[in-house]
Amino acid sequence: MATGRAGSEEGLRLPDRVTDSQIPAAVQELMATLRAAGHAAYVVGGSLRDALLEREPADWDLATDARPDELLAIFPNALYENRFGTVTVRHLDRDYQITTFRSDIDYTDHRRPARIQFGDSIKVDLTRRDFTVNAMAWGSDAGPGARGGVPEELVDPHGGFLDLRGRLLRAVGDPDARFREDALRMLRAIRLAAALDFEIEPSTFAGIRRSSGLAAHLSGERVGAELDKLLALPNPSSGLRHLGTSGLLAVLFPELATERGVTQNKVPGEDLWDHTLRAVDAVPVERTRVRLAALLHDVGKPPTAADGHFYQHEVVGAEMAEDILRRLRTPRETADRVVRLVRLHMFQYEAGWTNTAVRRFIRKVSAATLDDLLTLRAADNVGSGLPPDAGGLAELRARVAAELQADVVLDRSRLAVRGDDLIAELGLRPGPELGRLIDALVERVIAEPALNERPRLVELARELLATEPGATRR
Numbered sequence: 001m002a003t004g005r006a007g008s009e010e011g012l013r014l015p016d017r018v019t020d021s022q023i024p025a026a027v028q029e030l031m032a033t034l035r036a037a038g039h040a041a042y043v044v045g046g047s048l049r050d051a052l053l054e055r056e057p058a059d060w061d062l063a064t065d066a067r068p069d070e071l072l073a074i075f076p077n078a079l080y081e082n083r084f085g086t087v088t089v090r091h092l093d094r095d096y097q098i099t100t101f102r103s104d105i106d107y108t109d110h111r112r113p114a115r116i117q118f119g120d121s122i123k124v125d126l127t128r129r130d131f132t133v134n135a136m137a138w139g140s141d142a143g144p145g146a147r148g149g150v151p152e153e154l155v156d157p158h159g160g161f162l163d164l165r166g167r168l169l170r171a172v173g174d175p176d177a178r179f180r181e182d183a184l185r186m187l188r189a190i191r192l193a194a195a196l197d198f199e200i201e202p203s204t205f206a207g208i209r210r211s212s213g214l215a216a217h218l219s220g221e222r223v224g225a226e227l228d229k230l231l232a233l234p235n236p237s238s239g240l241r242h243l244g245t246s247g248l249l250a251v252l253f254p255e256l257a258t259e260r261g262v263t264q265n266k267v268p269g270e271d272l273w274d275h276t277l278r279a280v281d282a283v284p285v286e287r288t289r290v291r292l293a294a295l296l297h298d299v300g301k302p303p304t305a306a307d308g309h310f311y312q313h314e315v316v317g318a319e320m321a322e323d324i325l326r327r328l329r330t331p332r333e334t335a336d337r338v339v340r341l342v343r344l345h346m347f348q349y350e351a352g353w354t355n356t357a358v359r360r361f362i363r364k365v366s367a368a369t370l371d372d373l374l375t376l377r378a379a380d381n382v383g384s385g386l387p388p389d390a391g392g393l394a395e396l397r398a399r400v401a402a403e404l405q406a407d408v409v410l411d412r413s414r415l416a417v418r419g420d421d422l423i424a425e426l427g428l429r430p431g432p433e434l435g436r437l438i439d440a441l442v443e444r445v446i447a448e449p450a451l452n453e454r455p456r457l458v459e460l461a462r463e464l465l466a467t468e469p470g471a472t473r474r
Helices: 025-036 045-052 068-074 122-127 160-165 175-181 184-196 202-217 220-231 237-246 248-252 272-282 288-296 313-327 332-344 355-365 367-383 393-405 419-426 432-447 454-467
Strands: 041-044 061-064 086-091 094-100 102-107 113-118 137-140 153-155
Touching: 025 041, 025 061, 025 086, 025 094, 041 045, 041 122, 045 061, 045 160, 068 086, 068 094, 102 122, 122 137, 122 153, 175 184, 175 202, 184 202, 184 220, 184 237, 184 248, 202 237, 202 248, 220 288, 237 248, 237 272, 272 288, 272 367, 288 313, 288 332, 288 367, 313 332, 332 367, 355 367, 355 393, 355 432, 367 393, 419 432, 419 454, 432 454
Parallel strands: 061 094
Antiparallel strands: 041 061, 041 137, 086 094, 102 113, 137 153
């Protein structure tokens, strides 16, 4: 996604006009209902952009001159739940958003307008939008449409169609003004360009650099949502790299920004940030949680750098990752998993490990985390310019799989005795000491699987109590 290329020599071949086949029948029915009621009806924004690109739109957005109260009268089952003129209409088991033409006035928090003004012009409505490829509309102002009335047309006052052909993402009007209005547009620009494999038009990218400091006003939830979408792309490194060159990385993720320029003995000519981006791309696209861990796995290296080494960077990095994910309001379960992956990613496997050592590795990592951790290590290898299975990773995978299939004891769940058994047989009482006794039994059975029989474990527990009397009796 180099921002300097004009884009025209590699332009897309697009149809000269929107055709009925590109607009679903359900959407056309909604438009026909609006026109029959005497109102304009247009498909707008990203849904039209994706239709022209022959991509399946995530949703379909419509715009009209009908006011929200009029829309509620036209569509009795609709819902009006915000102050921005958007009504949600349920039609054929799917929700569609229809928004009244409007102008946005007085942005005060670099995110949303303080007030809006409803209007009657689709062209004025398109002026408030972020990028030219999102500022197009298809439809007509009134009447039944092309079937006997006012014909549908492509309304494109800002040259979005040409930019679509040229694979360019360009701000509508003054980039600085667009980003002052809504700072999230800068993140969206980078994510959308990466998703579409578009260039960011040079003056628009320069506007992002000038306005990058405004991103500090964004909530963690919004930043986290955009990061999640970026990490779900086939090659997120394109967008992540431009977060760095735009200045947004330093504002939103200063811990990651310090990776730029940090040298390490990996791929010649590449720094720690390059390594991180390689690792993120190497994680399968459906493993977004592991991609997030790959993004953060070496965040502890810059603050621990000393004499060409990064001692205990995984420990420091886990603490930093937890802070970052808390800032992003990442769901607790996901955050805990990612922090654990960062903390454990520096494990060292040796072919001389005994089966007991493999079982203890599984117990330490936990069976639920194993696949994610091995996937992260494979990506880390790729990030270092190595084959995915370097360091005996393929052998470790096979040995782990064999132990899991053998149905051996790896945690309390498969132990042949329970706490209640020990309470009944040995007169113990519930508490932390009992828990430690059970864990000691698990460790013995991991080393000697044949011990996992109830009578033998009860006797072993009795012996442990005699030599290390920690669990108090009733």
